[in-house]
Amino acid sequence: MKITIPRLSQIVFFIIFLVLFINTDYRGKDEINIAINSFFRADPLVLVTYILSTFSFITLLIPALLMVIATFFLGRFFCGWICPLGAFLDFVSLKIKKNSQLKIFKGKFKYYFLFTLLFLSLFNINYGGVFDPIAIFIRFLTFFVYPLFGYVVKSGWGWLYGIFGNKIEFAEGFYKIIKYNILPFRDTFYPLAFLSSFLFILIVFLERYEKRYWCRHLCPLGTLLGIFSKFSIFKRLPKKLCSDCGECKNICPTAFDREILNEENCIICLDCQVKCKFGRVKFSPFKFNIKSANPDLNKRFFINSFIFGFVLSNIFKNGNYNNKLLRPPGVADEKEFLKKCVRCGECMKICLKNALYPSYLEGGVYSLYTPILIPRKGYCEYNCSLCGQVCPTKAIPKLPIEEKKKQVIGIAHFDKNHCLPYAKKTNCLVCEEHCPIPGKAIKIKKRREIGYNDKAFELLEPYVDEKLCNGCGICEYVCPLTGKSGIEVFREKHSF
Amino acid sequence: MNRRNFLKYLAFLGANFAFTKDILAQSKKELAISEGKDYEKITKNAIDALGGISKFVKKGDVVVIKPNIGWDRKPEEGANTHPLVVKAVTEECLKAGARKVKIFDRTCNDPRRCYVNSGMANLLQNIKGVELKHLDNEKYKNYKINGVFIKEWELYEEAINCDVYINIPVAKHHGLTGLTLALKNIMGIMGGNRGYIHREIEESLCDFNSFVKIHLHIVDATRILLRNGPQGGGVKDVKILNTVLASTDPVLADAYATTLFGIKPEEISITKRAYERGLGEININRAKIIKV
Numbered sequence: 001m002k003i004t005i006p007r008l009s010q011i012v013f014f015i016i017f018l019v020l021f022i023n024t025d026y027r028g029k030d031e032i033n034i035a036i037n038s039f040f041r042a043d044p045l046v047l048v049t050y051i052l053s054t055f056s057f058i059t060l061l062i063p064a065l066l067m068v069i070a071t072f073f074l075g076r077f078f079c080g081w082i083c084p085l086g087a088f089l090d091f092v093s094l095k096i097k098k099n100s101q102l103k104i105f106k107g108k109f110k111y112y113f114l115f116t117l118l119f120l121s122l123f124n125i126n127y128g129g130v131f132d133p134i135a136i137f138i139r140f141l142t143f144f145v146y147p148l149f150g151y152v153v154k155s156g157w158g159w160l161y162g163i164f165g166n167k168i169e170f171a172e173g174f175y176k177i178i179k180y181n182i183l184p185f186r187d188t189f190y191p192l193a194f195l196s197s198f199l200f201i202l203i204v205f206l207e208r209y210e211k212r213y214w215c216r217h218l219c220p221l222g223t224l225l226g227i228f229s230k231f232s233i234f235k236r237l238p239k240k241l242c243s244d245c246g247e248c249k250n251i252c253p254t255a256f257d258r259e260i261l262n263e264e265n266c267i268i269c270l271d272c273q274v275k276c277k278f279g280r281v282k283f284s285p286f287k288f289n290i291k292s293a294n295p296d297l298n299k300r301f302f303i304n305s306f307i308f309g310f311v312l313s314n315i316f317k318n319g320n321y322n323n324k325l326l327r328p329p330g331v332a333d334e335k336e337f338l339k340k341c342v343r344c345g346e347c348m349k350i351c352l353k354n355a356l357y358p359s360y361l362e363g364g365v366y367s368l369y370t371p372i373l374i375p376r377k378g379y380c381e382y383n384c385s386l387c388g389q390v391c392p393t394k395a396i397p398k399l400p401i402e403e404k405k406k407q408v409i410g411i412a413h414f415d416k417n418h419c420l421p422y423a424k425k426t427n428c429l430v431c432e433e434h435c436p437i438p439g440k441a442i443k444i445k446k447r448r449e450i451g452y453n454d455k456a457f458e459l460l461e462p463y464v465d466e467k468l469c470n471g472c473g474i475c476e477y478v479c480p481l482t483g484k485s486g487i488e489v490f491r492e493k494h495s496f
Numbered sequence: 497m498n499r500r501n502f503l504k505y506l507a508f509l510g511a512n513f514a515f516t517k518d519i520l521a522q523s524k525k526e527l528a529i530s531e532g533k534d535y536e537k538i539t540k541n542a543i544d545a546l547g548g549i550s551k552f553v554k555k556g557d558v559v560v561i562k563p564n565i566g567w568d569r570k571p572e573e574g575a576n577t578h579p580l581v582v583k584a585v586t587e588e589c590l591k592a593g594a595r596k597v598k599i600f601d602r603t604c605n606d607p608r609r610c611y612v613n614s615g616m617a618n619l620l621q622n623i624k625g626v627e628l629k630h631l632d633n634e635k636y637k638n639y640k641i642n643g644v645f646i647k648e649w650e651l652y653e654e655a656i657n658c659d660v661y662i663n664i665p666v667a668k669h670h671g672l673t674g675l676t677l678a679l680k681n682i683m684g685i686m687g688g689n690r691g692y693i694h695r696e697i698e699e700s701l702c703d704f705n706s707f708v709k710i711h712l713h714i715v716d717a718t719r720i721l722l723r724n725g726p727q728g729g730g731v732k733d734v735k736i737l738n739t740v741l742a743s744t745d746p747v748l749a750d751a752y753a754t755t756l757f758g759i760k761p762e763e764i765s766i767t768k769r770a771y772e773r774g775l776g777e778i779n780i781n782r783a784k785i786i787k788v
Contacts (some may be wrong), residue, residue: 028612063700071563158634168656185608187633352606381606383568383613403712420695429672430691434604436568436728460672480691 006080006269010087017084021141022182024349024390030391030401038393039084039134040344044051044068044228045221049128050393052121053339058394068228068308076228079215079222079254080267085133086201086215090253093207102209105217106257112305114223119309124335125366129342139369140200142345143190150184180459188354188378211253216265226264233285236266236273242280248272248314275297288303318364323490325363326373326471328356328387329380329407330397340395341404343369347387347396354378355473371396373409375473375489380409382436382472410471410489412441412464419486425451431475431487432462441468442475442487462487523782525776528742535718535740538788539584541744542714544681545786552711555593557659559614560600561585563616563716564666564681567727568605571615574721575732577666579615581716581740585662587596594663598654600629601684604727607631610745636687642705650687651708661709663746666716667740667753669733671723674764676726677753678713678746681777698769705746713740713749717732717756747776748783755780 003011017039024036037136040046046063051057067078079086114132120127157175160168190196206213215222239261241248249256251272255265273281279354328347331337348356349373355378356371363370371387373380382405388398399407412431416422421429432442443464449459471489479485505736528545530538543549553559558773563577571578581739582599589597599620603610611617620628636650664679672679680697682704683690693700708736717739728734737756743749747770751761761778764767773779 026606026608028608028617061683090704108761158632161632179697210649296546352609381568383609384606426695427672428691430694432671433694433726436605436727436729438724438733440671440724478691480689483690 004173004270004274006271009081010090013082014084014087016159017137021138021146021349023184024346025479026350026352026386030383030385032385032386036345036350037346037390038063039138040342040346042067043134043221043392044078045118045128045131045132045224046342046392048118049121049126050340052118053126054336055126060392060394071225072231073229073264074234075232076222076264077268078223078225079219080269083133083215083221085137086267087214088137088206089204089212089214092204093211094254096204096207098208098210100209102206102213105213106300110217110219110223111301112308114220115302115305116308116312117220119306120313123313125308125313125338126339126341127366129218129344130369132342132344133214133219133221134343135342136196136199136203139343139345139358141193142196142349144197144200146184146349146459147187147193149188151187151189153178153183154187162306163477186354188370190348190357192360193357201259204244209438212267215267216254216257222267223264229266230264232263234268234283235263235269235285236261237282237284238280239263242278245278247275247277248281253274269395269472299342315440316365318366322362323492325359325367326375326410326473326489326491328371328373328396329385329404329470329472330388330399337395338366339394340371340396341370342393344392345369346390346392350386350390351378352384352386353477355372355380373473375476377477378487379474379477380472382474406470408470408492409473411469411492412471412473412475412489414462414464414487415484418481418484419462420481421459425449425459426462428477428480429460429462430480430488434474436472436474437443437468437470439468441465441470518689525745525748526743527745527748527780527783528743528786528788529752530739530788531738533738535578535580535738536584536587537636538718538738538740539581539686539714539742540588541788542740543585543712545586545788546712546742546744549588549592552590552662553589553594553660554699556595557589557593558653559589559594559597559660559662561589561597561659561662561664562655562681562684563599563601563664564684565601565602565610565614565616566684568613569727570613572719572731572734573728574668574719575665575725575727575729576614576616577664577716578718579619581714582616582664583666585714586620586623589660589662590623592659594625597626598629598658599626600631600652600654601651602631602686602690603768621717635721638683639707641703641707643699643706644702645699645717648695649704651704652685652687655685656708660711662712662714663710664714664716666721667756668721669723669757671764674759675750675754675757677750677764677767678715679766679770682708682710685737698765701766702770702773706773710746711744713743713746714747715753717741717753720756722757726727740754745776745783747771747778748780750784751778752780 011251020036039430042063044064047061074411117128220266255262274471318326355373359367359372385401388396435442447459473489475487476485512774528542530542532538563582565576567575569575586597635653637653639651640648670676679701717737719734721738724734741749750767754761
């Protein structure tokens with residue numbers, strides 16, 4: 001395969017994508033200097049759904065705005081030059097035989113799909129991120145590939161160590177370099193790994209029907225960019241297959257379903273230009289008025305999508321208030337949060353103590369993949385504010401560390417039927433020991449008590465100072481009871 | 497037995513007794529106390545007062561240093577061992593010819609943050625022969641402790657299989673046990689659900705301290721945390737003492753450190769229980785105190 005400039009660009013961006021992904025982690029500094037969330041901030045689908053659901057704009061998303069403007073001039077170059085999922089598909093597609101047809105998603109399906117998502121956003125359900133190609137890729141990596149990769153390498157090393165013991169000390173330096181720079185620091189497995197991998201594998205599976213099947217017929221980001229590119233001044237010529245050759249139909253990964261170029265699908269990969277034996281293909285600006293094969297989107301189409309969007313935005317509404325639905329620090333309002341959250345998984349990737357997990361149905365269907373804090377599995381590190389720093393839409397606000405410490409995630413409550421001092425007259429206080437609030441949100445009441453052996457002793461009973469507790473959850477995390485914790489954090493708000 | 501033999505026997509016994517008494521007098525427990533604002537220097541002085549590091553570390557030894565790096569706190573907040581104290585001990589070990597110095601702790605907060613914010617990473621990471629390490633899961637091994645409360649537990653193998661183990665706790669307040677000092681610092685090499693031992697903390701800590709061979713205890717009292725321990729979080733809870741203690745006897749070191757808080761050694765139940773179980777000397781008057 002010849003490496004053309006677009007291919008080179010794909011490779012470069014793919015490497016950047018992976019490097020940013022791996023470095024979405026704590027690297028010894030409280031602040032993240034490079035824009036680790038660049039791909040989302042330059043993602044027009046994120047931008048459009050954000051604007052539609054919140055009716056506002058944030059400066060974080062300026063790159064996405066620039067991307068939209070660039071698409072107006074250059075067409076769907078994002079798909080052919082930048083998109084890491086597209087690059088991955090181009091790469092694996094070479095090995096996959098195209099042996100059958102799949103018709104159900106062809107035609108207008110992708111427009112219905114995109115506009116339903118957009119109308120959903122308008123009705124406050126920002127579901128764009130669930131089907132955003134970059135989010136799909138990141139989630140696949142975060143929830144499935146990366147933990148598994150870490151587990152395999154670490155347990156492989158553990159196995160070697162078990163056999164050879166200190167004899168392999170010489171290789172330890174090398175292993176440590178990999179361990180601290182590439183592998184995940186913590187061993188976390190995520191509950192929604194199956195769904196994330198399913199979606200991703202489905203996209204790869206579709207490659208057996210056509211090259212870039214997802215990009216052509218489904219991808220909402222690609223469709224959106226396609227609509228913008230309709231006005232592009234930079235277009236491929238000729239618009240049709242030449243009658244004496246027609247090889248473009250085989251070369252083109254996306255745009256030649258028929259005799260006529262489907263402009264909205266052209267991803268400017270320049271393959272046809274490079275491979276044309278006659279030198280006829282050109283990509284030149286300022287050629288208008290040539291009819292192309294775009295399906296027209298009429299009034300009826302919009303009404304239909306509108307109705308879909310409206311019905312879908314209400315049909316799965318969650319009536320239950322779930323008091324274990326703890327959101328990351330700084331999230332004040334659940335509704336606002338759902339309008340902004342891209343569900344990209346960045347916060348869960350970076351969370352130091354794996355407190356954040358993707359929600360499945362805890363918050364209803366509409367909160368799928370949004371981050372929730374599960375204190376029994378991990379707690380919010382008191383001095384850390386990384387999740388707010390990587391969030392591309394400020395769904396988790398970026399706060400100065402002193403502000404972040406005051407954000408109330410929930411309030412801890414003792415369960416006196418389980419907690420040792422109360423339930424078994426046994427001293428414990430592991431929660432009090434770990435409480436990070438200066439002055440301690442868990443306080444101690446000393447009491448003379450007659451033990452079960454009839455001897456008097458001093459019992460230390462912990463209690464929560466609700467004025468100080470910010471619900472970081474370390475108490476629930478460290479509670480030494482196996483099974484149910486003697487202290488639990490519930491969603492409750494109070495202000496400092 | 498005739499008379500002559502009996503007399504011989506008596507003489508032999510007498511000589512023996514005199515000799516043993518001599519040894520007993522010699523083995524009076526020593527505690528070095530060093531004061532001053534240069535933390536590296538006072539640490540070195542304290543070690544020298546005990547006879548120098550070469551008494552413990554021989555050429556080619558693998559040394560494990562176990563400071564307290566448990567919390568994501570800065571040195572001035574008094575929750576972790578002061579990095580300069582650790583650095584001084586490390587340098588002494590290397591000077592004595594140690595092949596490798598391993599420094600680690602099982603932290604309570606995120607290990608990366610603890611190592612960085614405690615100041616350890618900055619001071620110790622790039623010294624040749626020193627490994628400031630995060631713990632590896634595969635190195636926890638199950639050991640038969642056979643103690644009073646703990647029958648078996650996972651411990652960090654490197655801390656058990658080393659030539660010299662130096663314990664460097666920081667003296668600070670603790671909600672459950674009153675204070676946390678040398679005896680409690682051993683929790684940093686424990687695997688598993690450590691919180692479990694809180695329900696019988698005195699016996700558990702004595703069990704572990706009887707099982708693990710620790711050669712030297714250096715208590716960092718350069719600044720002590722008076723309230724809201726063990727992780728503090730406010731400089732107002734910290735009192736600066738500019739003191740470092742060193743001893744081979746953890747009970748003695750703890751007993752003296754307790755007095756720095758204005759508390760009687762017997763009031764700390766761990767120290768008291770450890771004395772009762774014969775782990776060391778609680779009575780400071782019976783020890784040899786060397787002030788430098």
